[in-house]
Amino acid sequence: MIELCDEEGGITPLFVVADGRKYEVERVMRVSRHAPAVACVSPMRYDCVIEGRKKAIYRDAHPSSKWFSVK
Numbered sequence: 001m002i003e004l005c006d007e008e009g010g011i012t013p014l015f016v017v018a019d020g021r022k023y024e025v026e027r028v029m030r031v032s033r034h035a036p037a038v039a040c041v042s043p044m045r046y047d048c049v050i051e052g053r054k055k056a057i058y059r060d061a062h063p064s065s066k067w068f069s070v071k
Contacts, residue, residue, distance in 0.1 A: 002022075011044075013046055013048065016057065016067075023050050025049070027048065028047070029047045029048065031047075045058055046059065058070070
């Protein structure tokens, strides 16, 4: 994941890197705290448009701060 961090601590995903390819996050439509059905610590959900398709991606809370998606 390539992300932008602003001065207030906000995080905006810019690109998803997977399987050696880089996919542009064209737009973030909504950001919310969400708990998907996986083991993680209170992640933030980013509803985005990636390569023209709607996709939900998640960023786990500190200390891991990992990005992931759920199929």
